[in-house]
Amino acid sequence: MKRLVLLVLAACCLLTACRMSEAAPDAIVTGTDSAAIYQKQAYEEMFNGSLAKAEACAYRAFLLSRDTTLECSALSLLCYIYYREGKQQELQLLMQTISPEIYVSVMDVQSQMEQARAGRQQAVYVVAIAVLVLLLGSLAFWYVRRTRALARLYEQRIAAVRQRLEISETKVGIDVLHAIINDQNISQLGKREEQAVLKTLPVVDGALAEALSKATSTLTPKETFFCIMEYYGKTDHQKARSFCCSEQAIRSTKSRLGKKMDISVLRAE
Numbered sequence: 001m002k003r004l005v006l007l008v009l010a011a012c013c014l015l016t017a018c019r020m021s022e023a024a025p026d027a028i029v030t031g032t033d034s035a036a037i038y039q040k041q042a043y044e045e046m047f048n049g050s051l052a053k054a055e056a057c058a059y060r061a062f063l064l065s066r067d068t069t070l071e072c073s074a075l076s077l078l079c080y081i082y083y084r085e086g087k088q089q090e091l092q093l094l095m096q097t098i099s100p101e102i103y104v105s106v107m108d109v110q111s112q113m114e115q116a117r118a119g120r121q122q123a124v125y126v127v128a129i130a131v132l133v134l135l136l137g138s139l140a141f142w143y144v145r146r147t148r149a150l151a152r153l154y155e156q157r158i159a160a161v162r163q164r165l166e167i168s169e170t171k172v173g174i175d176v177l178h179a180i181i182n183d184q185n186i187s188q189l190g191k192r193e194e195q196a197v198l199k200t201l202p203v204v205d206g207a208l209a210e211a212l213s214k215a216t217s218t219l220t221p222k223e224t225f226f227c228i229m230e231y232y233g234k235t236d237h238q239k240a241r242s243f244c245c246s247e248q249a250i251r252s253t254k255s256r257l258g259k260k261m262d263i264s265v266l267r268a269e
Contacts, residue, residue, distance in 0.1 A: 035065040035074060042077055046084070055081045173200025180228050180242065187244040194221035197228070205231075208266075215261040223257050226250075230266045 042057035058081055062074035075094070082091040173196035179186050186193075201209035208231050212224065219227070222243065229239050236254075240247045257263060 035061045035063075035070045037061075038064060039070070039074055039077060042081070046081065051081055051085050055085065169196040170200050170203075172196035173198075174204070176225075177201075177204065177228070180225060180234075181232055183234070183238050183242055185244060186225055186242050189225065190221050194224050197224065211265050214265065217260050219257075219260065222253060223260070226253055226257060227261075227263075227266050230263060233267075 038057045038061035042054045042061060045051070045054035045057060055078065058074055058078040062071060062078060065071045065074055079091060079094055082094065172193060176186070176189060176193045176197050177200065178184075179189075198209070198212070201212070208228065211231070212219070212227055225243075226239065229242065234242075236247045236250045239250045243250070254263065
């Protein structure tokens with residue numbers, strides 16, 4: 001059987017002698033080489049798309065085979081390679097000499113190749129998915145760190161702005177208190193100045209701040225400034241001059257204020 005196949009293969013080799021000589025692998029057959037090694041190399045060359053080299057390796061695997069199992073496997077592989085290369089003449093010559101069992105083995109080779117190809121494609125997909133997951137994970141990690149860094153930066157900026165505002169409001173509050181104590185014109189002062197004074201008073205005069213907090217309803221800016229004047233012992237004449245109004249208007253303000261709080265608690269001892 002093997003002699004007949006060798007004759008057919010020799011004829012096939014004559015048909016493709018030039019191609020075989022160019023495609024032959026560089027490895028030299030030594031005592032350690034075996035049919036199994038060349039058969040494995042033939043599969044690897046097929047996976048890499050080098051059908052000419054795979055053909056040479058399969059041919060050598062057949063020549064070095066020492067049992068029928070390796071012979072059948074090598075012939076099946078060689079038939080499949082001829083089929084993949086489109087060498088119909090060589091394939092027909094070889095198929096006429098092999099047994100039906102070997103023909104079935106050719107189909108097994110094709111099935112194995114398809115499974116191996118599918119396995120490699122699946123491995124490529126797995127690697128691609130792993131790389132994609134890694135990239136997405138890295139992006140998410142970078143995004144979280146960047147978001148936290150920006151949040152810290154914003155908090156620092158807000159704290160700095162708040163500090164500047166507090167300093168500014170403290171200055172405004174002190175300026176307003178200074179104007180009231182020195183009987184300056186405060187007729188144009190409004191809600192902003194009132195809030196600045198209320199934030200400054202707990203530091204400057206806690207007793208006055210506590211007295212103002214006892215009002216039963218919200219005081220207007222004019223009423224707040226009136227209370228401060230009352231606390232520092234200003235007369236109605238002084239109050240009227242600071243507010244740029246008549247003393248009658250001051251008495252009206254005092255009357256309305258009396259409904260919101262006990263004015264007597266504002267008189268300093």
